Amino acid sequence: MTFSLLARCPETGAFGMVISSSSPAVAARCAHARAGVGVAATQNITDPALGPALLDRLAAGRHADQAVAEVVAGTAHAEYRQLMCVDAGGRVAAHSGGHVLGIWGVAEGPGVIAGGNLLAHDGVPAAMVAGFLAARGALGDRLVAALIAGRDAGGEAGPVHSAGLLMVDRESWPVAELRCDWSDEARPIEAVARAWQVYAPQMAAYVQRARDPRQAPSYGVPGDE
Template identity: 85%
Template sequence: MTFSLLARCAETGAFGMVISSSSPAVAARCAHARAGVGVAATQNITDPALGPRLLDRLAGGDGAAEAMAAVVAGAAHVDYRQLMVVDGQGRVASHCGGRILGRWGIAEGEGVIAGGNLLAHEGVPAAMVEGFLGARGALGDRLIAALIAGRDAGGEAGPVHSAGLLMVDRESWPVAELRCDWSEEARPIEAVARAWAVYAPQMAAYVQRARDPREAPSYGVPGDE
C-alpha cells in the first residue's frame, strides 16, 4: 500500500523523504524528519509513534542500526510494521515484520534507503534508489526523481491516491512539506511534483522571511510594494 524513499544530502546535511500510497494522507502518518538528526518512515500497518521514537534515539546518540534495534525491541505488534531510518552520518537501517502486506522490498544506497509493500514487484525500491542516485540538482529534485522512478517501475500494485515530500535542513521546522492527501484521479505524485516545481524557487525566500523578514524578498502578492 506504500512506497517511499529516505535520504541524507551529503553536501548540505539536509534530510528528506518522499512517499506515495493508495491510502489517504500517507505523509501525515508515515513521514518523520528532524533537522540535524535524521529521517524515519513507519509504514505498512502504520504506527505513527514509531517515527518520533526512532528520531529520539538518534538524537540521543544512537546510530541507525542501534536506534532501529531499540525501537523494534520495545514496540508492540512489530510484525505488522515496515520501518526505515537514515541517521546523521548517512547510515541506514530497516525492519520488515513477518506480516508485511503483499510483495515488499527494501533497497539501500549511500545515504539513502527505499522500501515498500503491496508493490507491483519487489524491484520498485531499487528503482527508486537508482532514480535518486542518478538524478542531479537539489535534494528535493532528487527526491521527486526517486518518487517518479518508483511510479514508473510499477509502484504499488493498485492505484495510488496520496503522496508527499518532507525535507528538513538547518531550521527546527520543515523547509518543505508538500502533500496531496487524496487524488480521485490517482495522480498524487504528479500533484506533489508540480507543487515542488512551484515551491522550489521560493523556498530560500520563505526561510529568510522566518530568519529576518527585513532582509527577505518582497512577497509578490497584490498590494505588496
C-alpha cells in the first residue's frame, strides 16, 4: 500500500525521499533522513522505529547493506517489513520480508532506490527510478518527477490518499518536508508537487533566515519592509 523512492544527489550530497500511499499521513511514519548520513524508508505494516535505527547504523559507519542486515537481524517481525536506505557513499540496500503485502518490487540505480508493496504491478519501482534519472533540475525536481512517474506507471493497486517529500542537505533539520496527509480526491501527489513548485524558489531564503536572519531576504508578509 505504498510506493517510494530514496536518493542521494551526487553533486551536493543532499538526500531525499518521496512516498505515496492509500494510508493517511504515510510520510510521517515512513520517511526518515539525516544530513550527511543517509535516507531510510520503513514501510509495509510499518514500524517507524526502524527508520532511525537504519540511520543510526549509517552514522556509525555501516554501509547501506550492513545497516539493513543488522536492523533486520535485530528486530522482531522483520518478515512483515519493507526497508530501504541510501548511505553517504550512494550505496543502496533493501529488505522485503516474506509477508510484504500484495505485488511488491524494488529497483535500483546509481545512488537511488525505489520500492513498494500492494502495487498495480512490479514494474512501478523501475518506472520511478527511470523517472528520477531522466529528470533534470534540483534534487526536489527529480524526486517529484519520480513520484509522478510512479503514479503514471500505475502506482498502488488502489487510490492513494497521502504523499510526502523529505529532503536534508547541510543543516541538521530538513530543508524540505512537504506533505499531504489526506486527500479525499485521491490527488495527494499533485498536492505535494504543487507545494514543491511554490516552496522551491523560497527554500534558500528560509535556510538563510535560520542561519543568520540579519542577512536574510525580506519575509514577504504585510508590514515587512
